[in-house]
Amino acid sequence: xxxxxxxxxxxxxxxxxxxxxxxxxxxxxxxxxxxxxxxxxxxxxxxxxxxxxxxxxxxxxxxxxxxxxxxxxxxxxxxxxxxxxxxxxxxxxxxxxxxxxxxxxxxxxxxxxxxxxxxxxxxxxxxxxxxxxxxxxxxxxxxxxxxxxxxxxxxxxxxxxxxxxxxxxxxxxxxxxxxxxxxxxxxxxxxxxxxxxxxxxxxxxxxxxxxxxxxxxxxxxxxxx
Amino acid sequence: xxxxxxxxxxxxxxxxxxxxxxxxxxxxxxxxxxxxxxxxxxxxxxxxxxxxxxxxxxxx
Numbered sequence: 542x543x544x545x546x547x548x549x550x551x552x553x554x555x556x557x558x559x560x561x562x563x564x565x566x567x568x569x570x571x572x573x574x575x576x577x578x579x580x581x582x583x584x585x586x587x588x589x590x591x592x593x594x595x596x597x598x599x600x601x602x603x604x605x606x607x608x609x610x611x612x613x614x615x616x617x618x619x620x621x622x623x624x625x626x627x628x629x630x631x632x633x634x635x636x637x638x639x640x641x642x643x644x645x646x647x648x649x650x651x652x653x654x655x656x657x658x659x660x661x662x663x664x665x666x667x668x669x670x671x672x673x674x675x676x677x678x679x680x681x682x683x684x685x686x687x688x689x690x691x692x693x694x695x696x697x698x699x700x701x702x703x704x705x706x707x708x709x710x711x712x713x714x715x716x717x718x719x720x721x722x723x724x725x726x727x728x729x730x731x732x733x734x735x736x737x738x739x740x741x742x743x744x745x746x747x748x749x750x751x752x753x754x755x756x757x758x759x760x761x762x763x764x765x766x
Numbered sequence: 767x768x769x770x771x772x773x774x775x776x777x778x779x780x781x782x783x784x785x786x787x788x789x790x791x792x793x794x795x796x797x798x799x800x801x802x803x804x805x806x807x808x809x810x811x812x813x814x815x816x817x818x819x820x821x822x823x824x825x826x
Binding site: 543544545546547548549550551552553554555556557558559560561563566568570572579581583584586600724728731733735744746756758760 | 768769776777778780781783784785787789790791792796797798799800801802803804806808809810811812813815816817818819820821822823
């Protein structure tokens with residue numbers, strides 16, 4: 542079957558983050574312009590609801606087992622009850638936030654504080670900040686590998702990735718990658734973590750277990766994530 | 767992986783570290799999320815205010 546675009550869905554202005562919850566068949570899109578989240582019914586490709594969140598939402602991540610979707614706003618995180626599409630809590634974090642990801646095994650959501658060079662750790666069950674971890678300069682995107690128990694943080698200003706031991710909230714390694722890294726994603730099955738380098742138009746492939754760069758891939762123009 | 771500057775998404779074969787396909791989407795794709803159960807990929811297009819839904823790919 543060919544890879545095709547089967548639908549194009551209108552959402553709010555300046556959409557930034559997106560996260561799928563496969564249990565409720567919803568895809569949540571953070572719209573930075575109107576400070577809303579568009580909820581897409583993933584089966585029918587239609588917008589089923591629009592939720593007001595905090596100012597300038599950017600990243601989004603679903604904790605499917607907990608039934609919560611976390612949205613990174615400017616200095617706060619909105620917690621959406623994924624079934625009812627309502628905001629159940631608003632959590633203050635440290636500075637301008639962009640990326641976040643959930644480790645449901647550890648019961649934690651990790652949030653990058655871009656302006657304060659740290660990561661806030663949210664306890665998913667209680668919606669409270671349980672720890673703050675110092676990382677490199679200008680942390681942007683973040684991704685959890687639940688199998689390895691590691692969380693990877695892209696430090697955009699210093700071209701590195703901080704590896705957080707998810708259980709203990711400590712930085713266990715710092716890895717040099719390409720120039721102006723922004724996005725990161727983990728393939729837990731392959732044991733690889735992929736980092737997009739915006740200025741290089743490359744991807745650094747990190748061997749997740751050893752925290753080393755095993756390959757660099759050249760791709761298209763101006764990578765995002 | 768979203769290619770912000772040329773409005774495409776590259777599909778990377780994660781075992782071989784090679785690009786296996788490139789798909790045109792909307793303007794300035796920012797972020798991607800996969801629904802592995804439905805085998806769909808949702809791509810946020812940052813300046814066209816849309817989401818592209820990619821199908822026909824069985825593995826995120």
